[in-house]
Amino acid sequence: MAPKTWLVTGASSGLGTAIAEVVLRAGHKVIATARNPTKAAQENPQIEELGGQWLQLDVTSTDTAKTVEDAIRQAGGSIDVVVNNAGYSLLGSIEDMSEAEIQLQFSTNVFGPVRVLKGVLPFMRAQKSGTVVNVGSIAGLDGLPCCAMYAGTKFALEGMSESLSRELKPFGIRVILVEPGLFRTKFLSTFAVPAAGLTQDYIGTPLDESLQAFRNHDGTQKGDPLKGAQRILEVVTQTGMAVGTDDVLRVPLGPDCFNRFQTKCDALQKNLSKMKEIAHSTDY
Template sequence: MSQPVWFITGVSNGFGLLLTLRALKAGHRVIGSLRNKATRTDVVHEIEAAGGEVMEMDMTESQESIHRKIKSVGRIDYLINNAGYAIFCCLEQMSEKEVNAQISTNVFGPIYAMQAALEGMRARRSGLIVNISSIAAKDPLPTSALYAASKAALEAASESLAKEVAGFGISVLIVNPGAFRTNFLGQLQLSENPMPDDYKGGLVGSVIHKFADADGKQAGDPDKGIERIFEIVTGEGMAGELKGKVLRLVLGEDAITRMKRNNDEFIHDFTVGEKVALSTAFD
């Protein structure tokens, strides 16, 4: 392959910015998107100084707008759907605006981005789509109902898409990071609506405080996390041997622990309910 072309959404910080700089260091072409270049001129300058390109694109834009912007790039070998955010609060508390923004950013935007990139990938019979999910999609905690739901929806779409495009030489990868020491928790967003008093002194209030206290103490090293992603995308290094062989990459000891616990609970429910499930056929 000639110089690979990456399109990475959400490059203003965290995994998006680090992965952009890592791919540029390898000599690849990278186009990154963020919502507003004027508010992150430092990031824009850093990426451009490293040889990258930055485009303004909000993941809540229309399907037509996202399609137009992504298709203007031309060939895209690797689409990395990284942009996303979370509002932490109880489900009962979220406003209609917050629900719509959460789903639009974390589900609709990535779907539109995939649609835009797929046409060219299908024509070339090659390409890779990486959707950055979260361990929350498989093990939702209190306070993250809509965030977890949005990531679970993205994962379901990814699993279906992987089957649809496998025959075209296109692969899909879901990444489930645990807690990494990025600014994700530092940008913790709470609902614009007040939390009902019943939740404040209970589990929901406690979890929000724990998230705030955990900022800067996460066990995951973001540089190592993005290195594993870079490796599996390019087929190099430790994770390179997994390229094309797995649909999912779980990152972090905490994510592994939570994923195993969730799988055990699923197997329990599946097993004890099997007799009931089989009782529903016509006699």
Template sequence: MTITTTSKVWLITACSSGFGREMTLAALARGDKVIATARDPKKLTELAARGATTMALDVTSSDEALKRVIAEAVNVYGRIDVLVNNAGYILQGAVEECSTKEIFDQFNTNVFGALAVLRAVLPHMRARRSGVIANMGSIGGWDGHVNAGLYCSSKFALAALSISLKGELEHLGIEVTCIEPGYFRTNFLSSGHRNKAANEIQDYVDATAPVAKGLDAYNKNQPGDPVKGAKVIVEALSGDYGKKLPARLALGSDAVKFIDGIIEKSRTTLEEWAPLVKNTDCEDV
């Protein structure tokens, strides 16, 4: 299929709802081409009707299976300009409550899946010396939270991987960023996207129950508009703002405020402890 040299080709994971859906629509509105994926492509009927190419893609598939899917995706338009690793969910539970399988599944989707997809896409981008990779992180990647320690740690990991990749790929003309949204009014806090650990330990209830109750109350009342957020993401990844993409890109007024608070808190703690901990060098330094 022939496309213009100015339009971009996007591959976005987890497009059946939320940011995946809205990013697909925002990119299509620009005249770009989008390969929208989901584990069940039947859930992408609306996006197909709006002009997206839809494909089945499960980020937890084997490397071999993902390479075949990405090769098929590249063949559609001849290239992939922008990859957005959007698949993810929240595992709710105190750290001790979460089973080994639940922990693995959390990281398998949020971290290992993103890694597997980008590793399948990167050979094609390297060959062209061009591309953008965006991993969908979270403000949870800046601070641990009660009842969501595994989710937060997965987003910490994704941020660190994005920063490392940025340094490795910059000289090859490939940009990398970790987009870190605050709370947007999607279905991310609903059942199916927020999965509760099967084991509940009574000793933790006093700490975890208020958090769960707060998230329930916040569901569908989040401040962020996903349509506006998706538009900013697409414009940023397209280079519309004339700014070099940062390694970590906050999204939402609450995200900016939250991250600023974490940075300030970290600086205060660092300065408090610095006189005690910095005098540990060898005598010959």
């Protein structure tokens, strides 16, 4: 297989770093982005050692599309795979979140991928090929207490990816939506909480219990980022365990994700069945 050029956002840590490393080891080219590429390079020397290059990119910037365009041109003018991985989680009560905190969450997790795609898609359309990998979350299918804003961004990415997969198909561009469960990254140690703290009434409720559970699970997550990255590579390249999955949009990663996905599907079917008569009662 000829080497492909990948652009991976949020490659400074966690799953993003793992994807960049696994892809490079497979013989492909990687443009790895980070808000602070100097620090990222120091903490992840293997990326440059394997031939990857760092790009300074803050996906909340309005200059994102142009920065991406320039990087692709400098890399030869073509791009095969873009991985929208940059993101973070804001956890807590909506009541306690400021407008600025909410806007930053959506600017990073939703508008960030849009800005990157605006820089990437013109190249993919011109070459009539390419793969878009949007890294969502099981939270994009099943919103837990304390995750309303984070889940909201990931639900948005789900809907956007569904539409994009249909819109871009005529151009030979595939969309893949990755939905990780809990992987052993910095996710549970670096999530943001509202500066205002937690309203007293929520203490002891499911929201508070979920927050504590996230904190207690840090460092014990069963998901291996390198294994998750390998599965993503295989789905993109249709190799290994992913042979024959070229028609799949959603890629759940982790038994915990799969089980929550199945439970959600069962609940949706139960909901739909209960509402069938009402749904069919509203025509003229």
